[in-house]
Amino acid sequence: xxxxxxxxxxxxxxxxxxxxxxxxxxxxxxxxxxxxxxxxxxxxxxxxxxxxxxxxxxxxxxxxxxxxxxxxxxxxxxxxxxxxxxxxxxxxxxxxxxxxxxxxxxxxxxxxxxxxxxxxxxxxxxxxxxxxxxxxxxxxxxxxxxxxxxxxxxxxxxxxxxxxxxxxxxxxxxxxxxxxxxxxxxxxxxxxxxxxxxxxxxxxxxxxxxxxxxxxxxxxxxxxxxxxxxxxxxxxxxxxxxxxxxxxxxxxxxxxxxxxxxxxxxxxxxxxxxxxxxxxxxxxxxxxxxxxxxxxxxxxxxxxxxxxxxxxxxxxxxxxxxxxxxxxxxxxxxxxxxxxxxxxxxxxxxxxxxxxxxxxxxxxxxxxxxxxxxxxxxxxxxxxxxxxxxxxxxxxxxxxxxxxxxxxx
Numbered sequence: 077x078x079x080x081x082x083x084x085x086x087x088x089x090x091x092x093x094x095x096x097x098x099x100x101x102x103x104x105x106x107x108x109x110x111x112x113x114x115x116x117x118x119x120x121x122x123x124x125x126x127x128x129x130x131x132x133x134x135x136x137x138x139x140x141x142x143x144x145x146x147x148x149x150x151x152x153x154x155x156x157x158x159x160x161x162x163x164x165x166x167x168x169x170x171x172x173x174x175x176x177x178x179x180x181x182x183x184x185x186x187x188x189x190x191x192x193x194x195x196x197x198x199x200x201x202x203x204x205x206x207x208x209x210x211x212x213x214x215x216x217x218x219x220x221x222x223x224x225x226x227x228x229x230x231x232x233x234x235x236x237x238x239x240x241x242x243x244x245x246x247x248x249x250x251x252x253x254x255x256x257x258x259x260x261x262x263x264x265x266x267x268x269x270x271x272x273x274x275x276x277x278x279x280x281x282x283x284x285x286x287x288x289x290x291x292x293x294x295x296x297x298x299x300x301x302x303x304x305x306x307x308x309x310x311x312x313x314x315x316x317x318x319x320x321x322x323x324x325x326x327x328x329x330x331x332x333x334x335x336x337x338x339x340x341x342x343x344x345x346x347x348x349x350x351x352x353x354x355x356x357x358x359x360x361x362x363x364x365x366x367x368x369x370x371x372x373x374x375x376x377x378x379x380x381x382x383x384x385x386x387x388x389x390x391x392x393x394x395x396x397x398x399x400x401x402x403x404x405x406x407x408x409x410x411x412x413x414x415x416x417x418x419x420x421x422x423x424x425x426x427x428x429x430x431x432x433x434x435x436x437x438x439x440x441x442x443x444x445x446x447x448x449x450x451x452x453x454x455x456x457x458x459x460x461x462x463x464x465x466x467x468x469x470x471x472x473x474x475x476x477x478x479x480x481x482x483x484x485x
Contacts, residue, residue: 084210085129090312092211092245093294098170099204100291105197106280112194115145115269118276120158121165121198128166129206130317132213133253137205137260144263144272157182158195165199166206169313172461174403204283205256207314212246212253252286311454392441395432397467406460410453413439418448418456434471442470 087095109118119142126134161178168175183192256279263275301309397406407427411419417439423430440456441449444463448456460467 084131084214085207085317086214086315087207087211087245088312088315090309091314092207092290093297094310094312095169095203095207095314096287096290097294097298099200100287100294102197102200103280103284103287105193106201106284107277109194109197110273110276112188112190113198115272116155117158117191117195118198119145119272120155121162121195122202124159124162125166125199125202126206128163129203129210131206131209133209133257133260134202134206137256140260140263140265141272141275143265144268144275146267154182154185157185161195162199162202165196165203170196170199170203171313177403201280201283204287205279208249208253212249215243215246248290249286252282255282308452308455311452311458313454392470392472393433395434395469395471397428397432397469399428399464399467402462402464404464408434408457408460410440410456412453416449417441418451418453434469435473438471438473440469440471442468444468445470 119138122134123138123142126138157178161175161182164174164178179192179196182195183189186192259275259279259282264271298309301307399406405424405427407424407429408420409422411421413419418441420429420434420436420438420440423434423436441447443456443459444467446459448459451459
């Protein structure tokens with residue numbers, strides 16, 4: 077069983093490369109943010125994002141930093157907007173319509189686009205701090221003690237084993253990690269916004285000295301991935317927090333032919349026994365940052381239409397989903413089977429997906445005639461999320477055994 081620290085959101089080799097490029101490009105904005113944002117606005121983003129990523133060092137730092145600002149001072153609705161941005165950024169790793177919507181709301185409500193960009197840079201810095209801490213502790217208390225996460229073996233396969241990646245990562249970042257702990261410890265327990273911003277600049281300088289070399293490595297590596305047909309590297313994301321996971325009983329696996337969890341020996345093939353210990357990621361509605369920025373799906377009526385000539389007993393069939401807008405939630409969770417096909421592993425009750433002819437365990441082959449047979453679940457979810465109007469899915473029954481489950485749309 078993985079340790080609590082290994083169960084938190086962690087970087088993989090590929091997601092670390094991509095995120096360090098994104099973070100490195102925003103270092104100038106991180107330094108300028110002290111002249112654009114108030115200390116309260118900065119802390120609102122940092123503390124909200126830290127709560128989502130649940131990093132021990134970040135929570136310590138934010139707790140000490142908060143003593144230097146008055147979070148109950150003026151700011152009102154705008155301050156709340158910065159908190160919502162931090163939480164949304166943390167939940168979605170800085171991507172997606174929800175993050176962009178609040179970004180635009182900050183620019184509109186404050187009348188300054190520079191404030192939105194500054195808040196974004198603060199969020200990227202906080203994400204770096206959170207995931208550095210989580211990945212280091214995941215190695216020290218997880219992988220080093222034999223309590224790492226099983227899906228790490230898949231995530232780093234073909235590049236580095238998770239032990240090599242995490243070990244090098246820990247050695248590389250141990251010094252700034254300790255420096256940030258010391259920085260948090262020496263923060264005075266007095267309200268002083270100027271001092272708060274000074275500590276922020278010091279934090280950026282410490283971080284930048286290590287982010288830049290890693291980011292340069294990412295810039296050098298990305299073209300190599302592209303040349304090898306790995307354009308999907310850009311969608312690489314950290315391993316999600318297992319606080320959102322429900323464990324599948326030991327020795328069982330999901331068999332779409334049976335439509336439930338069965339003994340792994342009944343579905344596993346020779347040489348794939350290590351895939352029997354999988355987990356299903358389920359959404360925890362309680363962590364969604366604020367009801368005002370999340371659509372209530374029960375109040376929106378999408379519609380479906382199944383191809384009359386389609387046979388659900390074999391072969392492929394079409395399902396038509398009426399998706400009013402890109403941000404309309406279909407209610408599908410995608411995973412993949414041993415053959416790499418995208419499968420439906422969960423459907424939300426009351427959603428248009430549940431009301432359709434689709435079933436848990438169906439393999440999805442294309443979205444609006446765009447093949448997703450060679451796509452990851454995350455890319456498939458992104459493709460479906462970006463569609464609107466009448467969306468045509470090509471599916472088939474009996475997708476096989478789920479070995480990866482990672483993306484919801």
